[in-house]
Amino acid sequence: MDNGPVDSTVISFGLRTALLVVDIQNDFADPGGSLYVRGAEALVERANAYVRLAREAGATVAYSQDWHPAHTPHFAQDGGTWPVHCVADTWGAQFVPDLMVEGPVFRKGTGGEDGYSAFSMRDVGSGEITATGLAHALSVADVGELVVCGIATDYCVKETALDAIGIGYGVVVPTDAVRAVDLHAGDGDRALEAIGRAGGRCV
Helix, strand or coil: CCCCCCCCCCCCCCCCEEEEEECCEHHHHCCCCCCCCCCHHHHHHHHHHHHHHHHHCCCEEEEEEECECCCCCCEHHHCCCECCCCECCCHHHCECCCCCCCCCEEEECCCCCECCCCCEEECCCCCCEEECCHHHHHHHCCCCEEEEEEECHHHHHHHHHHHHHHHCCEEEECHHHEECCCCCCCHHHHHHHHHHHHCCEEC
């Protein structure tokens, strides 16, 4: 990962651009977290650089946060895929301490749903989709383009980017500010390719 200065000629912000920082939380980005993503601790400095750039341009900055109950079909212990992570009001669910949080936070998975996209949650049993409120907030702010960074490239970043494209936003994913789980080798690269095929820019 390149930790040099952010290149504002590649990623630029304006009044109709928003930066969305996805799930940079202890359970994902701290080596002691229950679902640690390798190398994710380096994202804090990178995300902060984008936050500063966005703020200087007067752009909207928003955050998503996994916020699960202790038991949910999302977790392996209850029949799902993942180890217990980001349980509401625990250390693991908190943002990494050095992350600059300078905008509204949209929580997902709060009722035990699958919450991969920052825009929506899906009830595991019924399949019902509910909104997180992010799309409404971006509409009120008259946002036209979304820069998406955070964790994890192959899950929450990917699903957020694809949802945003489907809604009609231009989407840019800075590849120096995302990290993949890579449950299967190459998942992160395939996620970026899927975003590109859908019309997003991965730069």
